[in-house]
Amino acid sequence: MTETAIDSATLDALAAIVGPGNALTADEDTHPYCIEMRDLFVGRTPLVLRPGSAEEVSQILKLANERGIAIVPQGGNTGLVGAQVPDETGAEIIVSTDRLVAIRSVDPVENTMTVEAGVILETIHAAADEVDRLFPLTLAAQGSCRIGGNISTNAGGTAVLAYGNTRALILGLEVVLPTGEIWNGLRSLHKDNTGYDLKQLFIGGEGTLGIVTAAVLKLFPKPRSQEVALAGLADPAKALELLNVAQAHAGPLLTGFELMPRRGIEFVLKHLPGARDPLEGPHPWYVLVEISSNSDDIPARQLLESLFEEAFEKEIAADAVVAESVAQAEAIWQIRHSLSEMQKPEGGSIKHDVSVPVSKIPAFLEKGMAAADALIPGIRPVPFGHMGDGNIHFNFSQPEGADKAEYLARWDELNAVIHGIVAEFGGSISAEHGIGKLKRKLLPDVKSEIELDLMRRIKAAFDPNGILNPGRVL
Numbered sequence: 078m079t080e081t082a083i084d085s086a087t088l089d090a091l092a093a094i095v096g097p098g099n100a101l102t103a104d105e106d107t108h109p110y111c112i113e114m115r116d117l118f119v120g121r122t123p124l125v126l127r128p129g130s131a132e133e134v135s136q137i138l139k140l141a142n143e144r145g146i147a148i149v150p151q152g153g154n155t156g157l158v159g160a161q162v163p164d165e166t167g168a169e170i171i172v173s174t175d176r177l178v179a180i181r182s183v184d185p186v187e188n189t190m191t192v193e194a195g196v197i198l199e200t201i202h203a204a205a206d207e208v209d210r211l212f213p214l215t216l217a218a219q220g221s222c223r224i225g226g227n228i229s230t231n232a233g234g235t236a237v238l239a240y241g242n243t244r245a246l247i248l249g250l251e252v253v254l255p256t257g258e259i260w261n262g263l264r265s266l267h268k269d270n271t272g273y274d275l276k277q278l279f280i281g282g283e284g285t286l287g288i289v290t291a292a293v294l295k296l297f298p299k300p301r302s303q304e305v306a307l308a309g310l311a312d313p314a315k316a317l318e319l320l321n322v323a324q325a326h327a328g329p330l331l332t333g334f335e336l337m338p339r340r341g342i343e344f345v346l347k348h349l350p351g352a353r354d355p356l357e358g359p360h361p362w363y364v365l366v367e368i369s370s371n372s373d374d375i376p377a378r379q380l381l382e383s384l385f386e387e388a389f390e391k392e393i394a395a396d397a398v399v400a401e402s403v404a405q406a407e408a409i410w411q412i413r414h415s416l417s418e419m420q421k422p423e424g425g426s427i428k429h430d431v432s433v434p435v436s437k438i439p440a441f442l443e444k445g446m447a448a449a450d451a452l453i454p455g456i457r458p459v460p461f462g463h464m465g466d467g468n469i470h471f472n473f474s475q476p477e478g479a480d481k482a483e484y485l486a487r488w489d490e491l492n493a494v495i496h497g498i499v500a501e502f503g504g505s506i507s508a509e510h511g512i513g514k515l516k517r518k519l520l521p522d523v524k525s526e527i528e529l530d531l532m533r534r535i536k537a538a539f540d541p542n543g544i545l546n547p548g549r550v551l
């Protein structure tokens with residue numbers, strides 16, 4: 078068991094709340110909760126608690142608050158800013174939601190689903206599908222991330238263009254406050270202007286204000302037809318033109334528009350077993366276009382064909398393939414969803430989750446790639462992402478043959494260059510992954526003193542003893 082300054086009586090009292098089997102103490106059991114997928118953050122904890130109800134979460138937080146014990150809420154542990162991983166001191170205790178997995182109700186008339194915080198996103202998709210509805214939040218980590226984590230990070234993903242980010246998909250929350258009080262805000266109203274909308278503080282709160290234990294989600298009609306295409310293009314300026322054409326043809330039916338560079342496609346073809354290039358011949362850039370329609374009169378296929386007719390006429394797209402089957406559509410999406418993971422075998426990757434105004438993406442990418450190459454000659458840019466939302470995952474793989482550790486040591490230096498350009502273009506240094514521990518020190522650069530002060534005051538009002546996710550965000 079990890080060495081800790083927390084006294085054994087407190088550890089025993091916390092463990093007793095969740096009962097035998099749900100309080101993990103052996104290092105081999107706690108380690109998977111202490112390390113995130115990129116190995117960027119590795120911590121230690123003497124105790125992982127797996128409560129089975131909001132009542133148990135409440136007892137844990139009440140005791141922790143009385144005794145000043147730091148608590149780290151964790152869902153699927155796919156967060157990319159290190160907030161869900163304990164630090165190296167052994168003084169932080171993890172509260173995992175992996176037993177809070179009940180789907181409490183699904184209501185296709187109200188178009189709502191009430192779920193506990195630990196339900197995996199993919200399970201929510203399947204439950205919505207069973208009643209012919211859609212829960213649109215879609216991200217590459219959907220097989221592991223849990224809805225409480227999605228809510229706490231205000232996750233974005235690939236469907237924001239049509240449906241908004243997680244904030245737009247939540248009607249109500251149940252939250253346990255750091256003091257142990259339970260707030261039952263599980264309302265399913267679409268209109269409720271009765272004062273401050275408190276749930277918004279927990280959405281994107283990164284586990285610093287309370288532990289979400291359940292939520293009422295908004296469901297949508299399931300599209301009657303959905304089509305996916307992959308286009309090959311000369312450059313991001315052409316991708317921007319394609320976005321304009323796609324929006325003109327499909328409007329809100331455009332449910333995906335993802336930009337990818339050739340280098341990323343090559344990494345996937347090289348490292349993902351069974352992956353094949355959907356287009357003949359390489360193109361410098363690619364766009365995945367998805368259109369979803371609820372109307373039999375205007376099927377998605379018709380919209381896709383008309384938009385590409387115009388795109389070819391105007392010489393915007395050099396080539397395109399429309400998926401002929403669900404399997405082919407999934408294979409195209411798999412390429413997109415594998416981009417980040419397939420950078421791993423190529424060595425170190427320095428990442429930026431940034432956004433700029435959509436119209437500025439081509440100029441931003443050009444300037445960012447040139448500046449990175451000037452700083453680290455031979456660096457391999459792999460910028461990809463949700464172009465329709467102006468959100469680029471501006472990732473850079475190490476130069477071929479470089480030493481991984483030496484390259485990663487330049488993380489802050491490259492961040493400073495890219496974030497400086499983001500500021501010039503009026504963008505954000507965290508489009509969807511949050512602040513966590515990774516970007517905490519950068520917050521004063523992008524928030525005014527009054528914003529920071531208001532954030533500190535909110536934190537102090539909810540968590541006067543600072544026990545929940547200390548050192549994250551603020």
Ligand code: FAD
Pocket residue numbers: 114149150151152153154155156157160161174194215216217218221222223224225226227228229230231232233234235283284285287288289290417418509510513546
């Ligand atoms: P965790 O990683 O466990 O936790 C994340 C944060 O939420 C932490 O601050 C944690 O303390 C807090 N938290 C977790 N559960 C609770 C709770 N019940 N109550 C209070 N606080 C809680 N993100 C995007 O936005 N868009 C993407 O497209 C996207 N793609 C990704 C692709 C991959 C391959 C990976 C690995 C990650 C991706 N992410 C993306 C990031 C990540 O998947 C999301 O942030 C996700 O929402 C985190 O959910 P989780 O359950 O894994 O949360």
